[in-house]
Amino acid sequence: MSEWKPKRFWNAATVQEGEEGFSVTLDGRPVRTPAKAELQLPTRAMAEAIAAEWDAQENVVDPLTMPFTRSANAAIDKVRTQHAEVADMLAGYGDSDLLCYRATYPDALVARQAAEWDPALDWAEAALGARLVPVAGVVHQPQDPGALERLKTLTHEMDAFRLAAFHDLVGLSGSLVLGFAAARDWRDAQEIWTLSRLDETWQEEQWGRDEDAHAQAERKKAEFMHAKRFYDAAR
Known part of the structure; x- marks a missing residue:
């Protein structure tokens, strides 16, 4: 039916x-x-x-x-009613930010991550007042509590509409820093999305494209770009 x-x-x-x-x-x-x-x-x-x-x-x-209608509905019915919980959840990405967990090999990937991700961390320090430190490997290492508190404060300052968009900017990219970078126009949203896909792009270059994974990534990219447009419309 x-x-x-x-x-x-x-x-x-x-x-x-x-x-x-x-x-x-x-x-x-x-x-x-x-x-x-x-x-x-x-x-x-x-x-x-x-x-x-x-x-x-x-x-x-x-x-x-009707993506704008759906996002506005989510902002009013969901985010507004649990604003603090949503903001806390998103701020929590800072302690395990995608940009901070670096490969240990091969050297070419290590160098690419440093060249492309370090500028975003530098921007966050200058623009947001929060320095996150990259580490080698995947074992969790806590970030500076002061930096995390600063990022949490900035997240809580968003109204329900911006926070609804920010939820997708952060969740889809896997990075609190890139979420802020997109929201604050550090670089073009397309470029920021590409930064979030650095590891996947590297894998495609080495082993070829998985069409199913690529199709899923394209859907997420479209959602990310919409989230940026919705964030901008909320300002």
């Missing part, structure tokens, strides 16, 4: 500005989240992106074609 999808019942999606921000209405009726909260948005840019998604629906509503 195919999954039921609601039919389009409205003529036009419009953006409304109010005291609490921006909302999207369908023929004057406000869009609500799955938990029935009104979709109150922090910026006009985000509201316009969501309105465009609703306007683009044809005969039936397909949530898979």
Whole structure:
């Protein structure tokens, strides 16, 4: 049996500005989240992106074609209700950041990781006030508590919408530093995503591409790029 999808019942999606921000209405009726909260948005840019998604629906509503709507729903229904827990979880990536665990061989991979990842750690020290130290091997070594506390503070400062996007920037890249780097425009989001895939790219160069793994990586890349767009729209 195919999954039921609601039919389009409205003529036009419009953006409304109010005291609490921006909302999207369908023929004057406000869009609500799955938990029935009104979709109150922090910026006009985000509201316009969501309105465009609703306007683009044809005969039936397909949530898979509405990433901004889905992200806003998650921010309101999930992240806002457990903001501290989400922020703590993401800040925890700092103590085991992808960029800090380096190969011990071969020398070419060791050199590539240093050349491509060290600048991100240097940027984090200068821009975020937190120095994380790389280690050789995969055995956990704790980072400086002061640096971790600084990163935790910065994570907690995000509102629910930015934190929802940041969740995907960090989770998909495996790096708190790269999540901040993308959010703060250190480099182009495409380049930051490529940095997060350094080890996988190395393996492909040595052994060839696994098509299934490549397809999965491309899906994650698309999600990462959307998270960056959603973060930007929340500012």
